[in-house]
Amino acid sequence: MTDGSGLPAFFRLHGFAELDSTNEEAKRQAASGAPAGTLISALTQRAGHGRRGRVWVSAPGNLYMSILLRPERSVAASAQLGFAAALAVGEALLPLLPAGAELAYKWPNDVLVDGRKISGILLESQAAGEGRIDWLVVGIGVNLASFPETSEYPATSLAAAGAAPVALEALLEAVARSFHFWYERWLLHGFAPLREAWLARAHGLGRPIRVRLPEGESEGRFAGLDKEGALLLDIGTARRRITAGDVFPAAR
Ligand code: BT5
DSSP: OOOSTTSOTTOEEEEEEEESOHHHHHHHHHHTTOOTTEEEEEEEESSOBOGGGOBOOOOTTSEEEEEEEOOSSBHHHHTTHHHHHHHHHHHHHGGGSOTTOOEEEETTTEEEETTEEEEEEEEEEEEEETTEEEEEEEEEEEOSSOOOSSOSSOBOOTTTTTOOOOOHHHHHHHHHHHHHHHHHHHHHHOSHHHHHHHHTTBTTTTSEEEEEETTEEEEEEEEEEOTTSOEEEEETTEEEEESSOEEEEOOO
16 A cells, blocks of 8 residues: 555554454554554455444455554543544545535544445544553544445445545545544644534534434434533433434434
8 A cells, every 4th residue: 555655753554455454453553562653554354343343344445544542541531532533534535525515424433425424433442440541443444436235324435426536545644644633632622622623514413313322212402512522412301411322313
């Protein structure tokens, strides 16, 4: 793939033709002491995964990358870096999209083009004790060439959205550069600037949504994000704070 020369000095790129999963490789490297900024990419994944063990379809031609970080922050605060990754993907994709295409962020960490999922982000971490983090892996998949036709939430790719062609390495570098920008802002200023940028393109804000939770489904109005990144769901006069779940349009 790329020699990494277009990347900020923070990153050390390890490019693979094929892996089980770039997140798994990043976790293996984390366990053997790899530093923050280790960046793993693969042309295809045999066992790409999403949240809760779901499959991430990983055909050749799409982007699969994982960034290893060791922020001196809590596990809970570090989850906010999923928003940094979504913003990075969004900023990398925007200049490629045709006029009139709509790019939006879907809580917690998806990126949508014209209402369809073009990118998924998976955060995995290990605590070091006292709520601190040992390592955090930010895994990012972006569909350039292909997408699954039968996913539960409709999907798309850059090609299907009519975007300008882009080389994998150019997109990897653009995502990494933008992620690094948002990571530094987060280290310096906390979640507030990420929250503001994310909300400016939030999918379904102010509208009725359905959230699937481990204990069942909840419907309400998507009222925004709290200052930690939790989704705020207004159900009648009550406001519920949701930290994990899957968002769909409301049934009614
Ligand atoms: C995600 O999970 O969206 C996070 C996906 C993270 C993938 C990256 S690729 C690099 C790194 N290495 C990995 O092994 N993972 C990361 P979740 O929100 O759970 O969504 C998963 C669901 O998205 C699946 O159940 C499908 O319905 C759908 N899906 C699967 N493959 C897709 C694709 N290529 N494009 C769009 N949707 C897909």
